[in-house]
Amino acid sequence: MSYEITHTIDARESYCPGPLMELVKTIKQMETGDVVSLLSSDEGSVVDIPAWAEKANHKMLEIKEDDGFRRFIIEKGEKKERRRRRRSEE
Amino acid sequence: MSEEIKIVVIGAGTGGNMAANHAFKDMKKTKKSYTVTIIDPTFEHVYQPGFLFTSFGAKTKTIIKDSRKMLKKGINAVMDKVTIVDTENKLVKTDKSGDFPYDYLVLATGARMATETAEWWNEDIHEFYSPKGAEKLWAALQKFEEGKVVVSIADLPYKCPPAPVEMSMLLDDYFKKRGIRDKVDIIYTSPLNRPFSIETTSSRVEGYLEDKNIDVRLLFNTDYVYADEEEGYAVESMEGEEVEYDLLIMVPPHRGQQFIIDSGIAKGQGWIPTNKETLEVNGQENMFALGDCTDIPTSKAGSTAHYQSPVVGKNIANKVMGKELALYDGHVQCFFLTEFGKSMFINFNYKIPPPPTPTRKFWWLFKLAFKPLYYKFLVPGHFHKTIEFFNIKVKDWQNKA
């Protein structure tokens, strides 16, 4: 798979606020199409990260197993339209 | 380096006060001549965990103290605002008091409540992250008779991750005591797919929220707040969901201090890039950071600053003596209130999460006893060794089980 990583987060050994919060924080500051690589040693991330990516319209490109941690590669998707904007366009 | 070693600390909140006291003490070991100067615009030390009490009627004056009284004798306190750090010439510039040269610099500038960064923020949104905000919330709660109360989070990161969940549970208790709980819906929005970030603690919290009939909306990251007759009153998430409110309580957006960005020490939101173990500021010489101002992926909590402060003190002395640097292991300890009268206690570090221990009256009483302990011993650094002896260590409960 070819992609260019534009942002990296090392959230290993982070329980609180944890890898997903680090990811949301970073993605908010990224542009659509940017790709972030997130390292997490938290077991829960395998469920949390893809679940949030799907709900928030981002693309889960890859999950790689490494020595004691996982690497998640996510592409920022189009921002969901706000209700006010949706309405004014109708 | 000049003859006299100059240590300058910026910010006299939890982290700055404690680090200044530790550095002052630890530098004695170097047998060199030194000065410690701490700069803060007000020296009004706010015990921020108290906002959860002032939001429910406790008096603000009980949580603000003059932090100069908690500094060791011999530390110079300068009441002024730092405007810029000239890192090349190692100078701290202030608004009115001139320049302060440093050999070692400690940044403990906390987080700034940056409501101006949310274009939708308005005066009717309540918050409990400032003395005034908590007082205003208390006034509003007393008038609230029925409807939907939403507790939400404007942006990430924010300090004290348990605080909005605690607020939701205390609201339940408050409305129960007033006998109107059946007329009030409490909704808590969580940025994650569980109510609290740490899984072991969250499993307990989930049960408490359910028992208290608090409606939890998961994977909800605030994007916009509607607040007019035409569009209605609702919070919309990045994930495309909405919750309506009659009273909205938001954790405000947080940012680092502007002068840190202007000095070229941090970028973006202004969080200082910091080595999570040595607490040195990345890319800078003889500079340390602790507490809420860093970019370390851990809780922005007073307890974090507390456990980081001896590492900063030691490391300044160690650098002077050419010794190996001490490492911060990520230790954080927090109370987690579940009602007026009961609290959980979470204790963890980088490697070990907290065990899923239940809420207890004991921890509530400990929480009440903590404030005087904090002002009298922890911040001034009295009996540090004794307190460390009684300190509740992080136990590897997972491997033991």
Ligand SMILES: Cc1cc2nc3c(=O)[nH]c(=O)nc-3n(C[C@H](O)[C@H](O)[C@H](O)COP(=O)(O)OP(=O)(O)OC[C@H]3O[C@@H](n4cnc5c(N)ncnc54)[C@H](O)[C@@H]3O)c2cc1C
């Ligand atoms: C509602 C709430 C509940 C909380 N509960 C808990 C809890 O139960 N347990 C816990 O551990 N933590 C809790 N916290 C978090 C805790 O209060 C903070 O994490 C802690 O105060 C951080 O310390 P600090 O030194 O980094 O920052 P602060 O204590 O905020 O101090 C920063 C200092 O920097 C100074 N400063 C800023 N800019 C400048 C400048 N330009 N020049 C000079 N000085 C400057 C400020 O004046 C301030 O004095 C809570 C916070 C809130 C809001």
